[in-house]
Amino acid sequence: MTAHDRTMSAPAPLLAISALDVVLGRTTILKDVTLSIVPGEIVTIVGPNGSGKSTLLRAALGAVRPAAGNVWRKPGLRLGYVPQKLHIEPALPLSVRRFLGLPVRVSQAQARDALESAGAGGLETHQMISLSGGQMQRVLLARALLNRPELLILDEPTQALDQPGAAAFYRRIAQLRETTGCAVLMVSHDLHVVMAASDRVICLNRHICCQGEPEHVASAPQYRALFGTGTGGALALYRHQHDHAHDHAHDSGGAPVRGTAQEAER
Amino acid sequence: MSLLDDFALRAALAGLGVALAAAPLGCFVIWRRMVFFGDATAHAAILGVALALAFSLSVFAGVLAVALAMALTVSALSERTVGIDALLGVLAHAALAFGLVAVSFVHGVRVDLSAYLFGDILAVSRGDLAVIWGGAALVLALMAWRWSALLTATLGADLAQAAGIAPRREQLVLTLAMAMVVAVAIKVVGALLITALLIIPAAAARALARTPEEMALAAAGIGALAALGGLWLAFRADTPAGPTIICAAAVIFALLSAIGGWLRPRDRGS
Numbered sequence: 001m002t003a004h005d006r007t008m009s010a011p012a013p014l015l016a017i018s019a020l021d022v023v024l025g026r027t028t029i030l031k032d033v034t035l036s037i038v039p040g041e042i043v044t045i046v047g048p049n050g051s052g053k054s055t056l057l058r059a060a061l062g063a064v065r066p067a068a069g070n071v072w073r074k075p076g077l078r079l080g081y082v083p084q085k086l087h088i089e090p091a092l093p094l095s096v097r098r099f100l101g102l103p104v105r106v107s108q109a110q111a112r113d114a115l116e117s118a119g120a121g122g123l124e125t126h127q128m129i130s131l132s133g134g135q136m137q138r139v140l141l142a143r144a145l146l147n148r149p150e151l152l153i154l155d156e157p158t159q160a161l162d163q164p165g166a167a168a169f170y171r172r173i174a175q176l177r178e179t180t181g182c183a184v185l186m187v188s189h190d191l192h193v194v195m196a197a198s199d200r201v202i203c204l205n206r207h208i209c210c211q212g213e214p215e216h217v218a219s220a221p222q223y224r225a226l227f228g229t230g231t232g233g234a235l236a237l238y239r240h241q242h243d244h245a246h247d248h249a250h251d252s253g254g255a256p257v258r259g260t261a262q263e264a265e266r
Numbered sequence: 267m268s269l270l271d272d273f274a275l276r277a278a279l280a281g282l283g284v285a286l287a288a289a290p291l292g293c294f295v296i297w298r299r300m301v302f303f304g305d306a307t308a309h310a311a312i313l314g315v316a317l318a319l320a321f322s323l324s325v326f327a328g329v330l331a332v333a334l335a336m337a338l339t340v341s342a343l344s345e346r347t348v349g350i351d352a353l354l355g356v357l358a359h360a361a362l363a364f365g366l367v368a369v370s371f372v373h374g375v376r377v378d379l380s381a382y383l384f385g386d387i388l389a390v391s392r393g394d395l396a397v398i399w400g401g402a403a404l405v406l407a408l409m410a411w412r413w414s415a416l417l418t419a420t421l422g423a424d425l426a427q428a429a430g431i432a433p434r435r436e437q438l439v440l441t442l443a444m445a446m447v448v449a450v451a452i453k454v455v456g457a458l459l460i461t462a463l464l465i466i467p468a469a470a471a472r473a474l475a476r477t478p479e480e481m482a483l484a485a486a487g488i489g490a491l492a493a494l495g496g497l498w499l500a501f502r503a504d505t506p507a508g509p510t511i512i513c514a515a516a517v518i519f520a521l522l523s524a525i526g527g528w529l530r531p532r533d534r535g536s
Contacts, residue, residue, distance in 0.1 A: 063427040081428030086421060092297045093475040102421065103414040103429050127476070153428070 011038040014077055014151045014183055015060055019069035022055055029055045031207045032069070037151060042177060042184040044194045047204035048226055053187040054084065056204065057155050060185060077151060080144030080182070084155040086136065088128045096131070097124040100143050110146060118142035119172060133160025137169065145176070152176070154186035158193075166190050170197040191227065273388055274501065280390040280398050281493030281511060284447075284454045284463065287402035289486035290409040291443050292468035293478065297420050300440070301465060302354035303340050308448050308460035309358050310336035312365025315382045315452075319372045325382075326397050330449035336361060337441040345434070362457070385456035385508030387497070394453055401450035405443050412439045417478055455508040462512045467492060470519035473526030488518055 013036040022030040030052045037043055045053050058064045059071055061081060073079075088094060100111045115121050120138035123131070131139060137157055144152060154173070158166035170193050177184055188194045194201065195214040202211040209222035217223050295304050311329045318328025340357060344350055369379060381389070390398070409416070419426040419436040426433045451460045471484035496511030503510075 058424055058427075061424060061428045063424050079428050081425060083422060083424055086425070088421070089297050089299070091469070091472055092420070093472065093477055093481050095476055098477045098479075099421075103418040103426075103431060105414075147429075 012074075013038050013072075014074050015185070016072045017056075017060065017069070018072070020056075020059060020066050020071060021068035022052070022059055022064055023067040024055075024064075028067075029206065030059070033204075033208055034069075035202065035208070035211075037183050037185055039150065039183050040177065040181050041199045042174070042197065043186075043200045043202060044198040045185070045187045045202045045204050046189075046191060046194060046227075047209075051205045053204055054155055057153055057185070057187055060153060074150075078147050078149050080147050080149030080152045082137070082140045082144050082152070082154040082157050084157075084159060084187075086128075086140060090129055094128045095124070096120075096126050096128060096139050099128055099139065100146060102143075104146075106146055111142075114142040114145045115139070117145055117176065119168075134165050137161065141172075145180075148180070149182050152182050152184045152186075154184065156187050156189060158188065158190055163190075167193055170194075173197070273390075274497075276390045276392070276395055277387045277497055277507065278494060280387055280395055280454050281497055282490055283395075283398045283402040284451045285467065285489030285493040286486050287405040287447055287450060288464050289467060289471075289489050290413075290482040291405065291440070291447055292464035292466075292489075293471070293482050293485055294416060294420065294440055295444075295461075295464050296468050296472075297478075298440075301461060302351065302358060303337070303344070304444065304461040304464055306340050306354055306358035306361060307333050307337045307444050308452075308457050309362035309365065311448050311452050311457040311460075312362055312382060313368055314365075314449075316365055316368035316372055319369070325452075326449055329452055330445060333448040334442070334445035337445045341437055341441045345437070365457075381456070382452060383456045383458050384506055385452070385454050385459065387454045387507045387511075390453060398450045398453070401446050405446050405450075408439060408443055412436060416440065455511060459508055459512050463489070463515070466512065466515040466519050470515065470522045473522045488515065488522075492518055 016036040018034050020030055020033040021028065033056060035043075035056075045056060047053050055064060059066060060073075061079070062071065062073070096115075097111055100106055100114060106114075111124060112121070115123060115138075118138045118141040120135060120142050123135060123139060126135075128136070128139070137160060141154075141157070152173075157173075158169050161169060170190075173184055173186075174197055176182065195218060198214055200211060201214050201217040203209040203217055203220070203223045203226065205226060209226065210217055210220040212220075295301060310332050314329035314332030315325055316328075317323070317332060318325045321328075336357070340354060343353065343357075366379070369382075378386070415426070415431045416436050416439065418429055418431055419433045423433040426436070447464070448457075448460055451463060455463050467489035468481065468485040470488050471481045474484045475481035492515035493511050496514035497507055499505065499514060500507040500510040
């Protein structure tokens with residue numbers, strides 16, 4: 001709540017992407033994408049395979065060169081990045097503890113706290129290559145948190161998780177937003193979970209098809225053209241379960257009837 | 267001073283210097299799967315030898331220049347293309363063949379080719395020793411300076427980018443280090459076995475390590491042991507020194523791999 005209230009008063013963006021084109025080889029991956037993130041909001045990018053979601057995140061990180069338009073990050077922006085997956089070469093011995101200290105060494109206490117916050121407590125001495133998919137995701141999140149991020153960027157963070165695992169992961173993200181006030185930009189496939197856990201949803205298919213608060217997007221014809229109408233039902237079902245099971249304060253971070261400021265900005 | 271008059275001692279010091287410089291770089295060669303990259307750079311050294319002899323330059327300078335040119339070329343190619351295994355193989359062996367042909371054109375100098383292919387560690391002079399240790403110190407300083415950034419970039423380009431590290435710059439650091447190691451190692455183990463000196467101690471060290479730093483240190487220790495042990499064996503059995511050093515490293519690798527299961531510190535907490 002508090003994080004959101006701050007965004008209502010002074011929404012100076014953390015990240016502003018304007019009229020971005022990305023071309024890889026001869027293929028136009030992204031066309032005329034404009035998007036900005038203000039402190040404390042959770043923005044989710046949805047879209048079919050090959051729609052440029054990951055490329056958009058990589059552009060936000062500064063890892064791809066725009067063919068046109070530009071990507072502006074607040075000077076000195078503290079960024080936390082959780083990749084879709086991290087392939088660790090078996091020949092590289094790497095404990096979780098050491099991984100957390102890359103590239104900047106951290107104290108024992110900082111490492112422990114970050115692992116606790118990410119739900120990966122006690123994994124310090126494990127080797128990275130021995131982690132399960134879920135453990136790896138939480139360790140990646142822990143490393144991203146060590147930078148005390150103002151903006152957390154997650155690329156399909158729940159790909160390796162089952163449905164309850166994914167729901168728990170998104171609840172953790174919402175909770176982190178409440179406690180740290182960080183903004184979140186993520187790509188996801190778990191449509192109905194996303195719909196309940198985001199302030200703003202961006203529907204991407206090489207260009208931005210539609211965006212806005214989750215209910216607006218779910219009912220938009222462009223969205224239905226991409227995903228069909230079935231997800232609307234799943235959304236309602238999810239909300240129902242959601243209200244029942246977790247009605248503590250932090251879960252309200254996922255309540256969808258918000259984000260009017262961001263909506264107006266568009 | 268007078269100690270360095272002993273060719274055996276100079277050989278031992280040369281072997282030690284090269285083994286130490288190769289250890290951390292060798293780890294990255296393994297972690298980043300750059301073995302062909304190492305081969306291409308090392309084989310280009312023979313072309314460097316030919317150019318140095320033709321233009322009466324120092325062999326060190328010729329090898330360094332050509333190795334650097336090759337390393338930069340390969341580095342640029344691997345950035346642009348995916349799955350360039352075959353292309354790297356072509357470059358590595360073409361560089362070697364062109365080098366061998368070029369050396370045959372050099373007149374007026376009696377060229378002992380095997381010295382450059384397999385090393386001539388027993389002929390290391392004081393001047394060579396200074397070049398080897400100077401180059402080794404430079405490589406080690408470079409690796410130590412960029413260590414964290416290199417590791418992060420090795421894990422993933424995007425991960426590095428998000429942390430404000432430019433992956434391309436780190437790739438360039440490895441490229442420079444590779445050219446330098448080739449230039450200082452050619453006298454010791456020769457162009458054909460430089461890659462072996464890079465990867466065998468590092469691969470052997472894997473069984474002993476839980477962190478990247480432990481692996482680099484263990485690789486240095488194993489490399490030093492192989493250099494000294496190999497030299498000693500070469501003296502005893504009157505075998506070529508460079509290949510004997512590599513044999514010693516390979517034997518250590520085999521032993522450590524065989525007992526690795528017991529030696530390896532407990533990885534898996536559960």
